[in-house]
Amino acid sequence: MRRIILIGYMGSGKTTVGKALSKETGMMFYDLDWYIESRMRKTVAQIFAEKGEEGFRKIEHNMLHEVAEFENVIISCGGGTPCFFDNIDYINQQGEVVYLKATPEVLYRHLLMGKVERPLIKNKTPEELIAYITEQVAKREEFYNKARYTLDVSLMDNYEKIQLSVDQLRQLLNI
Numbered sequence: 001m002r003r004i005i006l007i008g009y010m011g012s013g014k015t016t017v018g019k020a021l022s023k024e025t026g027m028m029f030y031d032l033d034w035y036i037e038s039r040m041r042k043t044v045a046q047i048f049a050e051k052g053e054e055g056f057r058k059i060e061h062n063m064l065h066e067v068a069e070f071e072n073v074i075i076s077c078g079g080g081t082p083c084f085f086d087n088i089d090y091i092n093q094q095g096e097v098v099y100l101k102a103t104p105e106v107l108y109r110h111l112l113m114g115k116v117e118r119p120l121i122k123n124k125t126p127e128e129l130i131a132y133i134t135e136q137v138a139k140r141e142e143f144y145n146k147a148r149y150t151l152d153v154s155l156m157d158n159y160e161k162i163q164l165s166v167d168q169l170r171q172l173l174n175i
């Protein structure tokens with residue numbers, strides 16, 4: 001039984017790479033944010049607006065305990081998932097955790113391309129955004145660095161190269 005869990009900052013490619021890896025391997029894919037949205041029948045942005053970040057983190061924690069019980073799956077977490085409660089220790093027990101690591105510049109570029117609404121960074125100017133990413137990654141790395149594996153995706157920074165991330169993950173995990 002395999003359970004692969006992707007973590008990393010917003011824009012590192014957890015959702016994109018997880019989905020592509022699932023297509024290639026035939027393992028089922030669960031994106032924690034999408035799972036939350038379908039279970040709650042609300043978008044992540046709506047949950048943040050209605051319950052605040054604290055309310056979202058509680059729901060995220062509960063939903064994590066559902067998806068991380070599924071077998072033979074690839075799970076992409078939200079960027080903050082490993083950084084609250086004992087989530088990082090829990091997922092390390094439950095599966096093979098991979099930290100998709102990228103520089104703030106690469107994360108910034110990916111976040112500008114993405115269409116998903118991310119409540120923590122909306123309404124930020126480009127200067128504010130790059131400063132926020134740099135500061136938050138520095139705080140969060142303590143949690144991200146607990147992953148069993150780290151894959152630096154900064155060098156795989158263009159659309160065609162999403163495939164390169166998938167290939168390298170397959171090599172790393174031998175799947």
Ligand SMILES: Nc1ncnc2c1ncn2[C@@H]1O[C@H](COP(=O)(O)OP(=O)(O)O)[C@@H](O)[C@H]1O
Pocket residue numbers: 008009010011012013014015016017076079110111113114115116153156157158159161162165
């Ligand atoms: N290796 C990559 N190269 C180029 N663009 C990427 C790469 N990985 C992700 N992206 C793009 O960055 C954006 C954010 O990716 P996403 O998978 O939503 O990240 P996450 O789930 O980690 O927040 C998407 O538009 C995606 O197409």
Ligand SMILES: O=C(O)C1=C[C@@H](OP(=O)(O)O)[C@@H](O)[C@H](O)C1
Pocket residue numbers: 008009010011014015033044077078079080081117118119120
């Ligand atoms: O980093 C974070 O705190 C968050 C990341 C988002 O997921 P992605 O990393 O997939 O964007 C989503 O869970 C929410 O907006 C909060």
Ligand SMILES: [Mg+2]
Pocket residue numbers: 014015016031033076077078
């Ligand atoms: Mg995502």
